[in-house]
Amino acid sequence: MELADAQSLGFEPDRLDRIGAYLDEHYIASGRLPGLDVLVAxxxxxxYRHTAGRAREDGTPMAADTICRIASMTKPLTSVAFMMLVEEGKVALDDPVTKVIPEFASLGVYAGGGGEVDFMPVRPAPVMRMVDLITHQSGLTYGIQNRTNVDAAYRKARLDGHASLPGNDHFVEQLAKLPLEFEPGQAWNYSVGTDVLGVVVARLSGMNLGEFLRTRIFHPLGMVDTGFHCPDDKAHRLADAWAYQAGQPPQLFDPAEKSGTRRVPRFESGGGGLLSTTADYHRFCRMLVNGGAADGVRILSPKTLQLMTANHLPGGADLTQVSKALFSEAYNAGAGFGLGFGMTIDPAKALVPGSAGEFYWGGIFSTAFFVDPVEKVHAVFMTQLYPSFIYPIRRQLKTLIYSALATSRA
Structure with missing residues (x-):
């Protein structure tokens, strides 16, 4: 990939070079991360681009075209797909979810039980709307939260978007058997809501989710390496994934040669199933930073994107005030949540340089991106270490990137 002149775009090149030096010293040389790739635009x-370390246990180097598991960085793509259908009038944010997912007609709120006994009869719940799914205010959860009996039931049923699930119908039928954590719209909890949104996209479009994403987003934007599995002709580019071990080097977690991502999934997880590359996600971010269009292709209107990147938490709250999640891909202070994106409300509370109105997300294998619509800056970071909350690398990256920005447009 050819790089533009950094200085003409308001960056100081010597300060940009600090990014690679810092990552090499603190993450590659130390063995914290096997490999990484970062792009700033x-x-x-x-x-700016810096690629370092290895993509595989056998020493295969991390490369510019290495394919990574982007996990929850799938969510913004699914959310954009849903909003494309909103723009076409096929669904509205305030529609009841049961309009497309009738299996949810009898959902209610947790009232006790679970664990070693059956759940108690649920309390009636207000109608769940599409906006509750896309903002994680639905009352759904993730088994990985590991806090409640409802979470435990998700783990038992493998409902965290697992590729081995028999398919969309099975997924929503199993969800419908379990209680909600809270009444829709009353709190924020990181959840499988975006997986349900992916089912909505599939049912409304008449395509499977992967086909919709491929034909409506990936192909138009030139995202040639993004999909729900890694085909055989690209398998040599797929990275291994590692898991953090306290006081020890990362442990090989999902070797590329045997990875389940090599197979076509039975369930396409709109919340976490995609593979991608730095270059592909950069193309997605180019569209976002440019108000919904790139290279003559419009995916969304600017006003739709503005709606998506506004704070939709009740009363303009930040996540410290309304989040029930033990785990999410966001730092809570100064952070709101939009329609599929985390977003910065107050950089002073976040204690990291940036702009009010930035939006972002990450994945559990420590991948991340952010888009700053004020400065027209975006960045993509790829690595493959599970889980994503071990190191503060996202905050460190933002600090390094903004410290290299010499010309502000604020």
Whole structure:
């Protein structure tokens, strides 16, 4: 990938070079991360790229075209797909979810039980709306939260978007048997809501989710390496995934040669199933930073994107006030949540340089991206270490990137 002149786009090149030096010293040389790839851009043009370390246990180097598991960085893509259908009038944010998912007609709120006994009869719940799914205010959860008996039931049924689930119908039927954590719209909890949204996209479009994403987003934007499995002709580019071990080197977690991501999944997880590359996600971010269009292709209107990147938490709250999640891909202070994106409300509370209105997300294998619509800056970070909350690398990256920005547009 050819880089634009950083200085002409308002960056100081010597300060950009600090990014790679810092990552190499603190993460590659130390063995914290096996490999990584980072790209920084302004006005949609890449101005900095640093690739280091290894993609596989056998020493295969991390490369510019290495394919990574992006996990929850799937969520913004599914959310964009849903909003494309909103723009077409096929669904509305305030529609009841049961309009497309009738299996949810009898959902209620947890009233006790679970664990070693059956759940108690649920309390009646207000109608769950589409906006509750896309903002994680639905009352659904993730088994990985590991806090409640409802979470435990999700783990038992493998409902965290697992590729081996028999398919969309099975997924929603099993969810419908379990209680909600809270009444829809009353709190924020990181959840499988975006997986349900992926089922909505599939049912409304008449395509499976992967086909919709491929034909409506990936192909138009030139995202040639993004999909729900890694085909054989690209298998040599798939990275291994590692798991953190306290006081020890990362342990090989999902070797590329045997990875389940090599197979076509039975269930396409709109919340976490995609593979991608730095270059592909950069193309997605170019569209976002440019108000919904890139290279002559419009995916969303600017006003739809503005709606998606506004804070939709009740009363303009931040996540410290309304989040029930033990785990999510966001730091809570100064952070709101939009329609599929985390977003910065107050950089002073976040204690990291940036702009109010930035939006972002990450994946549990420590991948991340952010888009700053004020400065027209975006960045994509790829690595493969599970889980994502071990190191503060996302905050460190933002600090390094903004410290290299010499010309502000605020």
């Amino acid at each position: 302004r006005d949609g043009e890449a101005v």
